[in-house]
Amino acid sequence: MEVSLDVSSPPDGVCERAPPSSLRAHVVWTDLCVNVQGKGGKPSRSILVGATGYVEPGSILAIMGPSGSGKSTLLDALAGRLAPNTVQTGDILLNGQSKTSLSYGVAAYVTQEDVLIGTLTVFESIMYSASLRLPGNITKTEKRAIVDRTIREMGLWDSQNSYVGNFFLRGLSGGEKRRLSIALQILTRPPLLLLDEPTSGLDSAAAYFVVSTLKNLAKEGCTVVSSIHQPSSEVFALFDNLTLLSNGHTIYFGETANASEFFAASNHPCPPLRNPSDHYLQIINADFDQVKHALKNLRVDDVESTDPLLLKTRKNTEEVVKTLSAAYQKSDYSIATRSKITHILSQFNGKAGLIGGSGSHANFIQQCVTLTQRSFVNMTRDPGYYWLRVAMYTMVGLCLGTIFWKVGFKYSSILVIENTFLHYLRILQLKLNGADH
Numbered sequence: 001m002e003v004s005l006d007v008s009s010p011p012d013g014v015c016e017r018a019p020p021s022s023l024r025a026h027v028v029w030t031d032l033c034v035n036v037q038g039k040g041g042k043p044s045r046s047i048l049v050g051a052t053g054y055v056e057p058g059s060i061l062a063i064m065g066p067s068g069s070g071k072s073t074l075l076d077a078l079a080g081r082l083a084p085n086t087v088q089t090g091d092i093l094l095n096g097q098s099k100t101s102l103s104y105g106v107a108a109y110v111t112q113e114d115v116l117i118g119t120l121t122v123f124e125s126i127m128y129s130a131s132l133r134l135p136g137n138i139t140k141t142e143k144r145a146i147v148d149r150t151i152r153e154m155g156l157w158d159s160q161n162s163y164v165g166n167f168f169l170r171g172l173s174g175g176e177k178r179r180l181s182i183a184l185q186i187l188t189r190p191p192l193l194l195l196d197e198p199t200s201g202l203d204s205a206a207a208y209f210v211v212s213t214l215k216n217l218a219k220e221g222c223t224v225v226s227s228i229h230q231p232s233s234e235v236f237a238l239f240d241n242l243t244l245l246s247n248g249h250t251i252y253f254g255e256t257a258n259a260s261e262f263f264a265a266s267n268h269p270c271p272p273l274r275n276p277s278d279h280y281l282q283i284i285n286a287d288f289d290q291v292k293h294a295l296k297n298l299r300v301d302d303v304e305s306t307d308p309l310l311l312k313t314r315k316n317t318e319e320v321v322k323t324l325s326a327a328y329q330k331s332d333y334s335i336a337t338r339s340k341i342t343h344i345l346s347q348f349n350g351k352a353g354l355i356g357g358s359g360s361h362a363n364f365i366q367q368c369v370t371l372t373q374r375s376f377v378n379m380t381r382d383p384g385y386y387w388l389r390v391a392m393y394t395m396v397g398l399c400l401g402t403i404f405w406k407v408g409f410k411y412s413s414i415l416v417i418e419n420t421f422l423h424y425l426r427i428l429q430l431k432l433n434g435a436d437h
Ligand SMILES: Nc1ncnc2c1ncn2[C@@H]1O[C@H](COP(=O)(O)OP(=O)(O)OP(=O)(O)O)[C@@H](O)[C@H]1O
Pocket: 036, 047, 065, 066, 067, 068, 069, 070, 071, 072, 073, 074, 083, 085, 086
């Protein structure tokens, strides 16, 4: 996959639109549980168990864990967008107050799937989004500057005139689409930015670039929470805090740099020269049990010599997860997390700390004009959506039109039309009867 990073404008630059201090988001969650209701009398299933943590403006939190460990569930709970078949207990507080729903502009969420319009170029996608979401009172030049800066920040400068792409149209690579999705969300500099696997589909250089950009947004005062799969050691080191989940249980929450101490104290030290994030994930990923089993069946024992963690000496993951989770609950890291939460909440004691979004998006007319324009561009460029329909309706028009061709304007013309229909019906009936026999 080829990505073009605009090295002439490194991400650590512009802070013109950082959220003001009144719009900074301190988020804490305590004893957060999410259960999925069972269908047809089946018991409910826990997908997040007693998660406790915090994230502050200026810092970036990584949510890591094997597939199905509950990363997206935690992000969804923080964003208030859990599925209707789930039940949430525990507290999520935004600036000390219970968060029911977030005001417009407070939080932005980059989902795991890219939701983009394939017929627009990168520039158009960001420009239309800017017209819809930036305040109506900013000038065209300011808007253009914000769009250009966002394109540069996400390393999309060289491909700004490329189409996003769809079934009919070859467009951006998967990584570029991912960066465009992020660009659309950081455009408004939201106080709280949640991202579900923003680096999936990116190579290590592009992943580093994206996370560096997120880190710079955090430095501007944004609160960033991101789930991430298998980061390189350089990318991993960019995160300030880490929450490690396995099967919904918290294995670790705390400073990223302290995780190695915790694992060492729990008899799972990270071997020298190993990427720490790979090490933590290998220990808590039950899929490696199956790898071990499969390799044992294939008698591939010599793999043990290169990676003792994976084969004979590997303990059952379920046991390891239970031990680590219990060790974390009793550890100083868990105590430190709770006392930090108390400290954060004490800042908002008695104060109305719930931030409201700027609410400053384009007015109704501006939205209507932008959406109509975007829809027209989309329709005219999409052969499936527009041109095929034009062809289909022309054909239908011709078929119906020929029935009335030269029938005249007399009363008897109605009979001619009726007879024509009856004639067609008779042919149809005969054909059907013929098919029956
Ligand atoms: N609404 C739901 N209904 C039923 N099961 C759900 C629901 N949401 C999540 N789950 C289940 O909960 C578990 C955790 O899901 P989640 O999407 O949070 O995992 P994840 O760590 O983000 O995984 P991945 O890395 O593969 O995206 C999975 O087993 C998933 O099937």
